[in-house]
Amino acid sequence: MELVEQPPSVLERFAAGELDAFETLFQQFQREVYGWTVRIVRDPAVAEDLTVETFWRIYRAHARFDPTRSFGAWARRIATNVAFDYLKTARPQAAELTESLAASAAGRSPGDPAIQREVRERTQMAFQQLPAKLRGVASLALIEELPHSEIADALNISPAAVKSRLFRAVQLLRRRLGKFRQSL
């Protein structure tokens, strides 16, 4: 049988450091990486910057990429690390939770629009103040309702670890919202 030499695939050319191959992969995967990142950081402008940062790390790590494996899965893991790094350094916009809200809510009806707004603001604040690891997992599992196995794969941890982080996130949220919710 005659062996016909095949041209190297895009993945092989990328692993060899060819910029054209990198551009092809960028065009193919930028939407997927952005879509994943924005689900974690929940800010389109930040997600765009982090998508570029992810591909920058991908480009730098081209020599470590194994062309026989999935580029998409590898890119998603890097994107997850980049997004979690961002969550670690980004500071919540709101100030510390205080008990003043709970005090102001006392004696008012839960249906009061002002109370509803306060509940939403306080929940958002409590969510933003979760530690990065817990916030990312909570965003993917509770808000985006992604399967635990998919999150585990992207984070390179076990589904049990995802469950554990989720449990801790819910506990923390509950603790931070507890006094306020009881007063309603």
Add this chain to the structure above:
Amino acid sequence: MNEQEQKELVELLKQTVAPVDRELHHDLWPKMRRRLDEPWDSRSWRAVFSATKLSSVPWFDWALLAALLLGICAFPSSIPIWLYNF
């Protein structure tokens, strides 16, 4: 926490945290290209000394660094020992 309470909390969270548009509406390649064209050296220094990175360093790390510098100033003869340890 019982299951009902947890469901309520998750529901509240979903109502509170705004849904995000997952679609990318423009090509990011020009931005990527600019990033690739930046000189590597300036980028790495900027990454190390960016305000966000520096502000994320815990205060006790700064205190340790200050103590180390004071120690070196007070006892310059200890410099070879520090160099050996690093």
